[in-house]
Structures are given as C-alpha cells and as structure tokens.
Amino acid sequence: EEQAGLERFNALIAEDSRIEPRDWMPEAYRKTLTRQISQHAHSEIIGMQPEANWITRAPSLKRKAILIAKVQDEAGHGLYLYSAAETLGTPRDVLNEQLLSGKAKYSSIFNYPARSWADMGAIGWLVDGAAIANQVPLCRASYGPYGRAMVRICKEESFHQRQGFEILLELAHGTEAQKTMAQDAINRFYAPSLMMFGPPDTDSPNSQQSMEWKIKRFSNDELRQRFVGMIAEQVKVLGLTLPDPELRFDEEAGQWLHKDLDWDEFKAVIAGNGPCNAQRLERRREAHENGAWVREAAAAYAAKKAQKAQV
Ligand code: FAQ
Numbered sequence: 001e002e003q004a005g006l007e008r009f010n011a012l013i014a015e016d017s018r019i020e021p022r023d024w025m026p027e028a029y030r031k032t033l034t035r036q037i038s039q040h041a042h043s044e045i046i047g048m049q050p051e052a053n054w055i056t057r058a059p060s061l062k063r064k065a066i067l068i069a070k071v072q073d074e075a076g077h078g079l080y081l082y083s084a085a086e087t088l089g090t091p092r093d094v095l096n097e098q099l100l101s102g103k104a105k106y107s108s109i110f111n112y113p114a115r116s117w118a119d120m121g122a123i124g125w126l127v128d129g130a131a132i133a134n135q136v137p138l139c140r141a142s143y144g145p146y147g148r149a150m151v152r153i154c155k156e157e158s159f160h161q162r163q164g165f166e167i168l169l170e171l172a173h174g175t176e177a178q179k180t181m182a183q184d185a186i187n188r189f190y191a192p193s194l195m196m197f198g199p200p201d202t203d204s205p206n207s208q209q210s211m212e213w214k215i216k217r218f219s220n221d222e223l224r225q226r227f228v229g230m231i232a233e234q235v236k237v238l239g240l241t242l243p244d245p246e247l248r249f250d251e252e253a254g255q256w257l258h259k260d261l262d263w264d265e266f267k268a269v270i271a272g273n274g275p276c277n278a279q280r281l282e283r284r285r286e287a288h289e290n291g292a293w294v295r296e297a298a299a300a301y302a303a304k305k306a307q308k309a310q311v
Helices: 002-014 027-046 048-052 061-086 092-100 118-135 144-172 176-195 207-212 220-238 263-273 277-290 292-310
Strands: 248-250 255-257
Touching: 027 048, 027 061, 027 092, 027 207, 027 277, 048 061, 048 118, 048 277, 061 092, 061 144, 092 277, 118 144, 118 176, 118 220, 144 176, 144 220, 176 220, 220 255, 263 277, 277 292
Parallel strands: none
Antiparallel strands: 248 255
16 A cells, blocks of 8 residues: 555656645655744744834834734744644644744744844845745645645735835935945845755755655755845845845856855854844743633633534
8 A cells, every 4th residue: 555655646746746635645755844844834933023023113103013914924824834734744732842842943044133123124125035035936845735825925925025125115215324224234134044045955955855855846055046136136226235245147157146155153043052042932932831821711612612512
C-alpha cells in the first residue's frame, strides 16, 4: 500500500497537481511542511509585535486605524496558517508550545526593534515586500491547504506593502527631519529584509528537497535578487537610497547583485540572540497566559452547547 501511495504521490508532484490532507505522503514531506508552515504562522503572530508597539503613537487617527487593521490581518494570517499546518496532523497546541518554548523558529526579521514611526513605513515596504516576493511562488506550493492560504495572504500583504510605501513617500516629502527618519528606517531594515529569504543557496540544507517536492519554486538567492531589483527601482520614487553602494544590475548574469550580507548576524538572530528575541518571546508567553480565560470560556461554552444538543 505504501508503494502505491508513493507512486501516486510522485505522479501528482510530477504532473504539478496538488497533494491534499488525506492523500498518502512521505513522512519527510509532512515534516518539512509542518516545519515551514508552522514557522510561517509563528512569524505572523510574533510579527504583530513590532507594529503593535506603534499603534498608540500613530501620528493621526487615520494612520492608527490603518495600522490596527494591518496588525489584525497578521493575526488572521497566523490563524489560517496554523489551520493549514494542523491538516498535516500536529495539533495547534503542540505547535504553539514549540514557539513558546523557543524550540520553533520564526522569521529573523521580527527580532529587530521598531524605533520610529518611519519604521512602520519600512516594515510595510521592505518586510511585506520581501514576504510577497517569497510568498507569491508559494501560492503554487504542492500542498493544497498551504497554497490556498497563500493566495489570500498575498492579496492582503500587497495592500500592506502599499501602505508602508505611502508612509515613506509622505515622510520623504516632509521636513528634513522626517526625510532623515525615513532614510534611517530604510538603512536599518535593508539588510535584515534581504535575510528574510534565508541563507545563501550554498548553505540552505532544505532547499533542494523542497524544490523537488515543488514546495519551493525558486531558490533563496533567486528570490532575494528578484526582490532587491524591485526595491532598487522603487526607492528612486521615494527620492531616498538603499544602503548598498555595491548594488548593481549585472548585464551578463542578467540579475541584480547586492552587497555581502552578515551571515554571522543572521545565525545569531535565528539562534535566539538577536536584539529583541527574548523580549518577543516573553511578550508572547505573557499574551498566551493572559488569554487563558478566553480559551477556557470558549471550551466551556462549546461543551455546554454539545451537552444541550444531546438532550
Ligand atoms: N528567519 O534550508 P533553509 C511574514 C531557517 S513574512 C528564521 O533555506 P527553508 C509577513 C530555516 O527555517 C516571514 N529562520 O530553509 C509579515 C531552516 O531552519 P530549520 C515569514 C530562517 O525552509 C510581514 C534553516 O534556517 N515567511 O511573516 C530564516 O528551505 C510584516 C535553513 O534554511 C515565511 O516563513 C529566516 N529568515 O527556506 C508579518 C515564508 N531563513 O527549520 C508581520 C515561508 C531560513 O531547518 C509583519 N518560508 N531560516 O531548523 C519559506 O519560504 C522558507 O521556510 C524560507 C527558508 C525561505 C524562509
């Protein structure tokens, strides 16, 4: 039976069809998808923090309303991603426990502080921009529930990116101090946003298998280069610069080349030693504890309803 399952799985992958939750799949496929989807979900949830930090200090009612909506969208993305991950068999409580215990990774980018209002612009433009560049190809991921979740998430991220760009555009046309604040935010978020695509291809243990399984469609470096080419053009509209004197389009290779990134810093951040790792996890644990009564109430209500239905 396993042999038949494997043959069918291989055939579905070869013809670019989708694997669905009830289909037979290799354990390693299940495992790597659970890893990637749950890390992605954790990133959305932890990623709410840097921006939530600015909700009370947004410069106008309109900006506040927009920022609240964006942070709420991120919670929604986390929820559908946890649901997609659960279809692979690991319950959400277990996934959550992996996050709270520090065992599971989440995106390196959310371990950097959001210091100024301009950071809300840089996060929207660069962080959501990188997220889109990485996630549009994931809409075609071979695992059905993941690909379908990505479609809606990408639509919402596109709106997030536009709102970030618009914040920066307004600051760039503001006072000297506002322009400086916008440039400073870009300077700090540039390299960390390039690191969101993961380690270089030569140092990416999961890539080859994930490409063979059509979970990933492009390599980490390919997507990073595509992204840097996009922002190299967009930054001109802002009248600002990217902190990368080496950035250029290589005619021969037909691609954008950027400066070397500090991969030691990346490794330190994903090992838990970035500027905000401890704070982010502490805040998440606190929020989880404070939410216990909501989970208990929901469970009690569900039990009561089930009991009534039996009578
Ligand atoms: N941070 O072999 P690879 C968002 C880990 S967007 C932390 O290349 P893979 C939206 C990797 O897990 C951010 N860890 O791995 C938003 C692996 O470790 P493991 C979330 C990283 O999976 C915007 C090891 O390094 N997006 O949240 C990172 O083939 C604004 C070796 O790496 C996604 O998760 C990193 N940057 O490729 C929210 C997208 N890079 O697990 C709020 C889906 C690598 O073996 C505000 N994920 N690692 O222990 C992916 O596309 C892939 O997982 C990659 C990594 C491309 C991130």
